[in-house]
Structures are given as structure tokens and as C-alpha cells.
Amino acid sequence: MIAVENESFLIRGIESWDISEAPFISEPRLARQLGVSGFRMPPAPDPDSARDGVRAVRFPEMYSCPHCHQLQPFRKFNSRAGRAECSTCQESLVPSRFVIACTHGHLEDFPYWKWVHRGNRTGSGACGGQLTFQSDGSTASLRAVLIGCSCGVERVSMEGSFRRQALRDLGIRCGGRRPWLKDAPAETCQEPPRTLQRGSSSVWFPVMHSALSIPPWSQGVAKLVAPFYDALKDEDPASIKSYVRIVKLLRHHPHYTEDDVVAEVARRRAADTAATEPVDDTEAAKRAVDYRRELYEGEYRSLRKPHPEIAAEEQEFVCEPPSSSIDTLRSSHGLAQVMLVKRLREVRALQSFRRVEEPSPADSPMREAAISSEKPRWLPAFEVSGEGVFVRLDQDRLRVWEEQPAQVHRAARIRQNHEKLLSARAGDSERPVPPSPATPRFLLLHALAHVLINEWSLDGGYPAASLRERLYSDEDMAGVLIYTATSDSAGSLGGVVAQGEPDRLATSLRTALLRASWCSNDPLCMESEASGADSLNMAACHACLLLPETSCENNNILLDRAALVGTPEDPSMGFFSKALRT
Incomplete structure (x- = not known):
């Protein structure tokens, strides 16, 4: 409205x-998750016509x-x-x-x-x-x-x-x-x-969904075909080759052939067919969860692997390790890897919307209002280009930490409240209730992302609302990507990448942890048995951890400052307690 x-x-x-006249946006992985053939930018009015x-x-x-x-x-x-x-x-x-x-x-x-x-x-x-x-x-x-x-x-x-x-x-x-x-x-x-x-x-x-454009979908023949796929998807091979010659698609890309373009169109067409075939609500929900997990796992693998800048290509994803060693961060803070994401592209799509109550993963389709009368073949979306820093924690040290009884107990409180809420929101729906992600690992990664965003907002001059988190938390994933979430002047100026240089990151991380060790609402904040909406936080409030809504992909829930720094009674339960003592 x-x-x-x-x-x-x-x-x-x-x-x-x-x-x-609406521009077509290509992001095959996200399209597969949402069961559509592609995305469109909202069309602008044309006063002349x-x-x-x-x-x-x-x-x-x-x-x-x-x-x-x-x-x-x-x-x-x-x-x-x-x-x-x-x-x-x-x-x-x-x-x-x-x-x-x-x-x-x-x-x-x-x-x-x-x-x-x-x-x-x-x-x-x-x-x-x-x-x-x-x-x-x-x-x-x-x-x-x-x-x-x-x-x-x-x-x-x-x-x-x-x-x-x-x-x-x-x-x-x-x-x-x-x-x-x-x-x-x-x-x-x-x-x-x-x-x-x-x-x-x-x-x-x-109800928004997003994906990062990563190789191989963000480069090579896939990137070349993407802007023209909407015009080619229903054509036969001969017509595709004719179109390639007419628009001179390969004029500046002699290393690709017309057959490469035909093969790429066929590959995407097959993926579209699989994504848009009719299924019942239960199967659609299961597929969406599987595709989302696959989407995040693919991003996590790409962020761990160097993707240097190539002068001859227009790249949407450039990810490189810092020039200096991170040995100090590895030994003192338990970081296994730091990657500087010098260029990235994110596509955000609108699937549906809710009224009265904010969206929940357990919501049945009945509770989501449709944006079209019938199942759409495309969804409105927009894209953001920016930069970021990816931080991965040491898996061995993390596994030892997340088995501590005190931390397991705190995470269990939040998970119990969250699962109760998910069950209530699912109601009588036949769809399976998704499990709560509130594990010690997730709480740690989430709190780490929030303190870094707050610190970089103070130190780097970025508005907190212009930074955004993306969490990779699973048995085999333990990483955080913090990146610019706006296309204005705060979007891609190199300031976020500069925060990822080891010396600077060590300073900002230590300062952020020191700030997190004491909140102006303590001792009430730290001693809280449950806080936030629906009691889905522990030690987290507006004075220490909460961020603008645009920055947090979890609506400021599932947070606990104690996962970072421990409690006054037991400082050792914090993952970074050793770093604070040195």
C-alpha cells in the first residue's frame, strides 16, 4: 500500500x-528454488507511450x-x-x-x-x-x-x-x-x-528470497546467454544460431561457438521445466528447502575458493584471500579463513507477502498472500552489486566449543521456544514443520555477524542499514559473509573489503568483542532467561546486538551475546574468551 x-x-x-520493456534478470539457482523461469525488474512508466x-x-x-x-x-x-x-x-x-x-x-x-x-x-x-x-x-x-x-x-x-x-x-x-x-x-x-x-x-x-551470483552461472557462456535467454528459450537450434548471428552475440567472444550457446539454452530450458512442473504443496515445500540448502552450499564452496579478477572478462564474482597472513587471527580468534569478496551480485526476489504476522518458515501456503491470480512463471526482483568479507571459523575448535554443556543448554532454551512457535504457526497444515536452526554454532555465527556490522558501522563510516549478513551454518559449514546491501554510494567503494585485511580485522574484531562483553542494559541483558519477540533471544537487546531490519536475514531473532564472550559467571563458555584474555 x-x-x-x-x-x-x-x-x-x-x-x-x-x-x-521490463529488464530480465537471470539467476538460475534462485529461479529453481522458487519454481519460476526467471525474474523481471519492475517496469518503469513511459510518459511518451x-x-x-x-x-x-x-x-x-x-x-x-x-x-x-x-x-x-x-x-x-x-x-x-x-x-x-x-x-x-x-x-x-x-x-x-x-x-x-x-x-x-x-x-x-x-x-x-x-x-x-x-x-x-x-x-x-x-x-x-x-x-x-x-x-x-x-x-x-x-x-x-x-x-x-x-x-x-x-x-x-x-x-x-x-x-x-x-x-x-x-x-x-x-x-x-x-x-x-x-x-x-x-x-x-x-x-x-x-x-x-x-x-x-x-x-x-x-516474503523475499535472495541468491548470490557465483561461478559458473556468473561467468562464461552462462553469463553471455543470460540477457538473451528470454528471447531464445522457445526457439529451435537453427533459430538460436540465426539469432546469435543477427545480434552478433559472439563478436567479442570468439572462444565460444554457436553450439555452446545452443547447449546453454537447452541446459537452462531443462532446469526451467524441472523447476516449474506442477507438484503438491508438500512436495513444493520440500523442494524449496532442498534448493535453498543447495543454494547456500554452492555459495559457501565458492566463497572458500579464490576467484581472482580476470581483466578480459566482465565478472560478477571476484573473491581473493588477503595479501597478508591470517596466522594471528587463526591462533588467537579461531578463524580458519578470511576472503575478500571484491565484487558480488545479489538478486532479491519477491515471492509473496503476509499480513498481520511476519513470515515464518513454518507458514502454510494459506497464510501467504499471492502476488498474482495464478501461479506465476516469473517474479519481480532487483539486483544489487557490492562487496564484502567472508569469515570462516575453525571447524575443529568449533566442534569442541559447541559441545560445552552450558552453551548447549542456552541454545536449547531458544530452540524450544522457536520450535513451539513454528508448530503453532504451522497449525493444521500437512506440511512438515521445519526444524529450528538454533544450535550453538548458529547462535555464535549470528552474534558474530551482528557485532562486526555494528563495529564496521562505527569504524568504517558505513550506515548499519547498508550492510547485510549471510550466514552459512550447518554440520559442514561455519561461515559469515558481511556485504553491502545497497546500490547507492555506500554500495561498492572498497571500504568493506578494507575491513577484511588481517591487521584491521584483528583490531575491529577485538574492539567488537570488548563492546559485546558489556551492555549498557547489563546485568539485565546478560542474565535474561529469554528476550526479544516470542522469547527467541537470550542476551541480546537494542543496546548491544540488534540491527536494522534490512541488515539481518533472521529478523533479529536467534541471538545470544554469551556465545561470543561468555557470561560473568563463566567467561570461558564464550568462543572468543581466549582472545579477550590476551
Whole structure:
């Protein structure tokens, strides 16, 4: 939902977008995970051809006039074309501040008539009166927002409308409306609707997925074919070769042949077919998990292996070890490897969205609102180019540490709370509930990423929101990638790579650990048995570990500062306790 001056709109479903000029984004590994053939940048409007690209629909439908206080659907104000004003007062209209939504993603205008006539005080049916909306400004609370009707019923305030059971108590049920999808029929829905502020973040939680472009998909013939694949995917070999000659695709790449291009198109076409074949929800969920694991494992392998810059090629992934030795970091901090990612490309795609409650891995498809009427063959996405630093921990030292009883006990508390939440969010779905990743290893890597981002924000001058984490935690993975997550001036200036040089990294890591050893909210923070949303953190708060939402891929949950530095009673339980003592 977007506000444009004094109007409010919903972005339409992607099937109504004009994508004829929308740039195609290639990321085969992510496309396979999401079961689509590719991605598109949101199309931009073209003033010369009157194309509107991404389309929108007016929502909410209810508007009010601040002068005469009328509250009614926008069309009844008879505004002039291109204006949102009251035809009687010539005052700019104000879109309704309140909407109702359910956890299945349905969205409707707030039922003002039912709210002001609750208790059936005027009998059954509509009264035929004119609703009014007025805020007397006496207080900043909902008590000052008054709804009235010209039928003579007593005015009522909006106080109490946000209670969880407020609408259900009035007999108001979810109407199953999806106004962002053109001509979409109302669905049967048993979920109770909730009142929300129109501009609240709870109205729209995106379900995003991302992938790094890594070799071999980011170089060679695969990179060469990617921009043209959309035009070639349905062609036979002869037509593909003809197209290659017409556009002179190989003019600057004589080491490739037309047969190489045909083979690459065939390979991608086969992958598309496998990814988009119809399967049931359970199988689709299983495949998504398998593909995501495969995606992260592939990135982890690429980050561990040097990929030096080659002058003759346009590379999207350049990863090299630092010029000096990391022996000091290895012995004192338990780091096994540091890699400087001098160039990377990330593709982020929007698959669906949630309302009321933020997304969870255990959510059933019923709880995710679709961005198109039918299963899409493509998804909207954007790409970011930047840089980063990859840090890998010593596996042998890590295995010894993560078996400590104290650390196992702390991680078990978080995992128990998380699994309880996942089970509750899964509900009656037949999909298997995913296991919680809250292991000692994960908590350590996650906390390490957060303290480094906070430290580099202070030391390197980067806004914390321009840095992003990517965690590689599994039995065979123990790494953290911190990279720029923005395409503006903070995106690729070399500052993050400079933080990965061993001498500088040793200094910043030690400083970060010293900061983490004491929080301004201690001892409450460190001694907390559970903290954060749904009790999914231990020693973590806004004064020590939490980051801007754009920086954390786990919504600031599954964090414990004690994994890094231990507790005052047992400092040795921290992975970096030895480094702090030296």
C-alpha cells in the first residue's frame, strides 16, 4: 500500500503489469528454488507511450472530508478527474486511516457503519444515513477519533477497535477480499480479521528470497546467454544460431561457438521445466528447502575458493584471500579463513507477502498472500552489486566449543521456544514443520555477524542499514559473509573489503568483542532467561546486538551475546574468551 499525496493505492498483481520493456534478470539457482523461469525488474512508466508499467488500484475506498466530515466511498465525492477533493467543500480528501486484514492476507475497508451502529441500535439493515469522521484533537488516542451517522445514533470513538476480539464480538467476519488482484473472487475464510492502521508495517510483510551470483552461472557462456535467454528459450537450434548471428552475440567472444550457446539454452530450458512442473504443496515445500540448502552450499564452496579478477572478462564474482597472513587471527580468534569478496551480485526476489504476522518458515501456503491470480512463471526482483568479507571459523575448535554443556543448554532454551512457535504457526497444515536452526554454532555465527556490522558501522563510516549478513551454518559449514546491501554510494567503494585485511580485522574484531562483553542494559541483558519477540533471544537487546531490519536475514531473532564472550559467571563458555584474555 502506497500513499501518493493525499491518496492511497495498492499495487496490482503482477499479471496486470506491462512487462514488455521490463529488464530480465537471470539467476538460475534462485529461479529453481522458487519454481519460476526467471525474474523481471519492475517496469518503469513511459510518459511518451503512456505506458504505466506497474499498475495500482485505489485502496482504501473510504475517504473523509476534513471540512464537512463526510465519510463515504471515494466515488461518491464526485471529485474532478485527477483530483481527490470534496465536490462540496473543494477540500482535499483524506483516505481512511483504518483497514482490516487477516493472517491469510485478505484486506478490506474498516466496517465503519457496523462499528457506529453496533448493538443493532437502529434495527436491522442500513439506516440510510450519512457517516461522519471527526478527530477533535483533545487527545492523541483513538478516543478522540469519532464516528457518527446522520440517522441520529450516538457518536462512538474508535477506542477498542484494535482489540483482538473487537470485530469478532460484533459478528464481523473476514470477507476474503483481495483487492490487489483484478476481478479476483472473494475467498471463504475463517480467520478473524484485525483492525490495522493503514500505514502500519503489519499491513504488508514481504516474503523475499535472495541468491548470490557465483561461478559458473556468473561467468562464461552462462553469463553471455543470460540477457538473451528470454528471447531464445522457445526457439529451435537453427533459430538460436540465426539469432546469435543477427545480434552478433559472439563478436567479442570468439572462444565460444554457436553450439555452446545452443547447449546453454537447452541446459537452462531443462532446469526451467524441472523447476516449474506442477507438484503438491508438500512436495513444493520440500523442494524449496532442498534448493535453498543447495543454494547456500554452492555459495559457501565458492566463497572458500579464490576467484581472482580476470581483466578480459566482465565478472560478477571476484573473491581473493588477503595479501597478508591470517596466522594471528587463526591462533588467537579461531578463524580458519578470511576472503575478500571484491565484487558480488545479489538478486532479491519477491515471492509473496503476509499480513498481520511476519513470515515464518513454518507458514502454510494459506497464510501467504499471492502476488498474482495464478501461479506465476516469473517474479519481480532487483539486483544489487557490492562487496564484502567472508569469515570462516575453525571447524575443529568449533566442534569442541559447541559441545560445552552450558552453551548447549542456552541454545536449547531458544530452540524450544522457536520450535513451539513454528508448530503453532504451522497449525493444521500437512506440511512438515521445519526444524529450528538454533544450535550453538548458529547462535555464535549470528552474534558474530551482528557485532562486526555494528563495529564496521562505527569504524568504517558505513550506515548499519547498508550492510547485510549471510550466514552459512550447518554440520559442514561455519561461515559469515558481511556485504553491502545497497546500490547507492555506500554500495561498492572498497571500504568493506578494507575491513577484511588481517591487521584491521584483528583490531575491529577485538574492539567488537570488548563492546559485546558489556551492555549498557547489563546485568539485565546478560542474565535474561529469554528476550526479544516470542522469547527467541537470550542476551541480546537494542543496546548491544540488534540491527536494522534490512541488515539481518533472521529478523533479529536467534541471538545470544554469551556465545561470543561468555557470561560473568563463566567467561570461558564464550568462543572468543581466549582472545579477550590476551
